[in-house]
Amino acid sequence: QKEVEQDPGPLSVPEGAIVSLNCTYSNSAFQYFMWYRQYSRKGPELLMYTYSSGNKEDGRFTAQVDKSSKYISLFIRDSQPSDSATYLCAMSAGGNKLVFGAGTILRVKS
Amino acid sequence: DAGVTQSPTHLIKTRGQQVTLRCSPKSGHDTVSWYQQALGQGPQFIFQYYEEEERQRGNFPDRFSGHQFPNYSSELNVNALLLGDSALYLCASSFSGSVGETQYFGPGTRLLVL
Numbered sequence: 424q425k426e427v428e429q430d431p432g433p434l435s436v437p438e439g440a441i442v443s444l445n446c447t448y449s450n451s452a453f454q455y456f457m458w459y460r461q462y463s464r465k466g467p468e469l470l471m472y473t474y475s476s477g478n479k480e481d482g483r484f485t486a487q488v489d490k491s492s493k494y495i496s497l498f499i500r501d502s503q504p505s506d507s508a509t510y511l512c513a514m515s516a517g518g519n520k521l522v523f524g525a526g527t528i529l530r531v532k533s
Numbered sequence: 534d535a536g537v538t539q540s541p542t543h544l545i546k547t548r549g550q551q552v553t554l555r556c557s558p559k560s561g562h563d564t565v566s567w568y569q570q571a572l573g574q575g576p577q578f579i580f581q582y583y584e585e586e587e588r589q590r591g592n593f594p595d596r597f598s599g600h601q602f603p604n605y606s607s608e609l610n611v612n613a614l615l616l617g618d619s620a621l622y623l624c625a626s627s628f629s630g631s632v633g634e635t636q637y638f639g640p641g642t643r644l645l646v647l
Contacts, residue, residue: 429575455633466537466623466638467576474633511575519589520566521625521636523575 426450429512429524438533442499446512446524449493453514453522456488458497461509461526470510471497502531535560537626537639545645546614554609554642558626564588565607566636567599568623576623582607583629611644619646 429446436442444458455474459467471486473479473495479486485498495514499506507530513521538557546552558565564583568576578591582601601607605626611618621643625636 427575455635457635459638464621464643466539466640469635469637472633472635513575515633517633519581519634520578520591521568521576522578525573525575 424449426522427512427514427524430527431525433528433530435530435532436502438502438504438531440502440531442502442506442529442531444497444499444510444512444527444529446495446514447493448495448514448522450514450516450522451493452516454517455515456486456495457513457515457521458484458486459511459513461511463508467511502529504531504533507531537624537637539622539624539639539642541642542640543643543645545647547647548614548616550614550646551610551612552614552644554611554622554624554644556607556609556624556626556639558605558607558624559637562626562628562637563605564627564629564634565601565605566625566627567607567609568625568638569593570621570623570641572620579609614646616646619644 458471461467476490483500487496509526512524566581567579570576580590621641627634
């Protein structure tokens with residue numbers, strides 16, 4: 424079993440839809456949770472960063488962490504065609520290596 | 534403020550050759566991590582360098598080695614290249630004094646082994 428499992432997609436939604444992206448994990452030591460966005464043939468770009476459980480909002484993006492269920496989510500409101508990319512969840516126990524999910528491909532249709 | 538930079542952007546090698554990839558961290562960062570990303574997969578941790586020492590290593594063979602210089606830049610070396618080493622190699626930098634040491638990625642070096 425992988426440490427981090429991510430819904431593979433691909434996910435195709437109409438412009439303006441609310442998008443929900445999810446990951447589950449097995450390692451209780453993870454304390455830091457991140458979402459990265461990666462456009463084709465580019466490096467991952469940090470979108471959201473949260474520590475421990477709770478919600479964090481930044482513009483159209485909301486990250487949720489539920490440590491009791493070992494489940495994290497990223498919500499995108501009013502999705503735009505420019506949001507079309509691969510979304511990677513990543514986690515760490517602090518300071519060292521990030522453990523990534525396999526990524527979810529999102530396509531927002533105009 | 535320049536972000537993380539990597540060179541070269543693309544590289545083609547043949548099996549058995551050796552390759553060196555380079556990374557300059559974001560200004561103010563002192564820690565460099567390297568990741569390998571195969572097509573359709575998430576990045577896999579290779580190793581991390583801090584204070585010119587390897588601080589942590591992932592599940593990669595000794596053919597993968599690295600170095601960090603006093604100016605915090607870093608190199609990744611891969612010897613005896615295999616076809617399976619074809620991937621996007623990503624460098625990420627972070628600051629050891631920050632909570633959680635958030636990592637910021639460069640654009641990557643795409644390596645093709647023929």
